[in-house]
Amino acid sequence: MQRLRLTGYAVAQFFLAIVMIVLVVLWVVGGVLAVIWVGLGLLAGTLAATRWIANAHRSMAARTLGQPVPVPYRPLPEDGGYFDKARVVLADPMTWRDLAWLFVAPVVGIVISLLVIILLLGVVTGFIWWFVTPPLMTARAYFDRAFLAYSRTERLEHRVQVLTESRADVVDHSAAELRRLERDLHDGAQARLVALSMSLGMADAAFDDDPDRARRLVQDARSTTAAAIGDLRSVVRGIHPPVLSDRGLGGAVAAIALDMAVPVQVDVRLDGRPPAPVESAVYFGVAECLANTGKHAGAEHAWITLRHEDGVLRAVVGDDGRGGADPAHGTGMLGVMRRLAAFDGTMSVSSPAGGPTLITLEVPCALSPTPGSGSSSPRTTPSSGPA
Known part of the structure; x- marks a missing residue:
């Protein structure tokens, strides 16, 4: 079954190699026509097709090698325009590695795929096919991974x-x-x-x-x-707020929500407590997000969710205000990003014009059990400010 599956990969890679040759031509044509703007749309479509084919080869390489080959592209800004996204794509080293792979992979793919398929079709060569298919397809997987994934040294340098x-x-x-x-x-x-x-x-x-x-x-x-x-x-x-030490992250966040001038819904599902530095960083991050909601959002309602899933503490602060929040402006959000970065945490902002605004804080960590804590159970606290 394994050899038949690898042969199926060889067949798929043969036809994909033909598509890749067409994409090479489209890249060249799009690059030439980009000077008169016509080629920009062609390049955008060609880029999407290239990444789709590259991801298909990453998936086949991962299954062949029995090791993950992650998708390493930089995330595109959700609220950015065409040129903002183009700037991120052009600055992504993996874009250029994909392009280099696209120029050389069709030859490798056609040669290896044809060899595997031809050996399978012969009565005598079937014996050879049985033995050479795994090493050939493994070599092809290593070739693809060398281009389409960062090496361990590159990951460490990054x-x-x-x-x-x-x-x-x-x-x-x-x-x-x-x-x-x-x-x-x-x-x-x-x-x-x-x-x-x-x-x-x-x-x-x-x-x-x-x-x-x-x-x-x-x-x-x-x-x-x-x-x-x-x-x-x-x-x-x-x-370090005393309420954070006394009541934990969920209770401290609920206490902030009670002081807001707009109703805030708090939903906490935590089985324990994160490390104290992480707890403090997330608390101040949520506090800053709520402060911005009260000052700038013009919202009628806001909400907070706290979860710990797959080893990641995740806090989401949302509101139904006017939107347009930009973390690059103002020192408060930048301070939150710096706090979280110290623990490998991230902050992402989705705030289209007209709202809603969603700010997600994520920090990888483990939870320590607290006395009396059992299985996860939802705790939802409606909070409203003074009338």
Whole structure:
């Protein structure tokens, strides 16, 4: 059965090789006609056909080798126009590897496929077909994989580059956070503590001569103390909210939703708790998304879902507002991306004009069981802001 399946691949690759020759011609014609704009549509169609054939060969190579051959293309922007998508395609190294493969693969495909098919059709050569088909088709699979998938070294180099960039972003973000905390402490709690010290000093000086004035200064000092405590609590919440430690990610997100001016539906299905740094990063990411919803979306309803599936913690924040959200503008969303990148996380935004807006935060992680946690069960909390 395995040899018959490989022979079927050989037949399919023979006919696909003929189609690939036609695609080579279309690439050349489209490239020539692109200078007068006529060829752009031809190139777009040829690109889609090339990727479809390449994916078919990736699938056959994966089944032949018994190893996955992933599709390595860069994702296209969902809300981008033709030229935005074209820019991503042209910047994708796999586009050019596909094109190089398209020029040489038809010859290899026709030769190997014809050899396998001819050997099968002969009575005497059938014996040879039995032995040479697996190594021939395995060699063809390795050939396709060499062009159509990144090698282990290339993947490691890309991984190092991504980690280097994310580390630099995290360092910059951490420095900015430290500066923010310093400003908050200097302009808030520190200023109030200085005022407190001055009030107590004046009260001490006036205690013997003007007890009433001293009493008023002490009362002012008490008010200043309460305000300073409030400032310090605000700073602490900016570092790690106590509600996150007490109630976990689901409860903390629900608490944010309760403070929103628009109704927010919260749906949490988590069997445990993620690591504390991941939990904090996702919490602040959701908080930033909700803050943007309240400030810019003009939405009537919003919703949040939290799931952990296939080793990935996924938070989706959506609203029915005006749409048009762009993560490239503003520092808040960029800060979320930097937070998540430190844990190999990603953020994707779908926000067409007119809405709805969907922001998906994903972080690979494992959940640790919490006391009393059993199987996953939905927990949906409707939340509405003040009337």
